[in-house]
Amino acid sequence: MMPTAQMSSSGGPWRLYVALMGSTKWPDYRWERPxxxxxxxxxxxxxxxxxxxxxxxxxxxxxxxxxxxGDDGSPVLLIAAVEVRESRGGAS
Structure with missing residues (x-):
């Protein structure tokens, strides 16, 4: 199963992370802008x-x-996802 990169925001900063099953630490990045x-x-x-x-x-x-x-009156959380793989050339 390929890892998935996800990006989410609930109206504040955007966060991108790579969901790695079986790992307690996921690589992530945060854009400090809504x-x-x-x-x-x-x-x-x-x-x-x-x-x-x-x-x-x-x-x-x-x-x-x-x-x-279960509360459709609570703020919306937007989530984007895409399949990713380790870079062929490694981290840059």
Whole structure:
């Protein structure tokens, strides 16, 4: 199973992290801005810095959730995800 990079925000800063099953520490990065949404180029640069790259042919997908489970009146949490793999050239 390929690792997944996820990016999330609930209206504040954006956080990108690589979800590594079986690991207690996930590589991550935080943009200290609520807008604009980090571009695909910015995400690619951060992934490379973390030692990962987007799997060729994969695309970012978006979902929304609530910050409080089951409460559709709570603030929305936006989550983007894409399959990644370790970079061929290692971390840059």
């Amino acid at each position: 807008t604009p949404v980090p571009t695909i180029a910015e995400r690619r640069t951060v992934l490379a810095t973390l030692g990962y790259e987007q799997v060729p042919g994969s695309e970012w997908s978006w979902i929304e959730d609530t910050t409080t489970y």
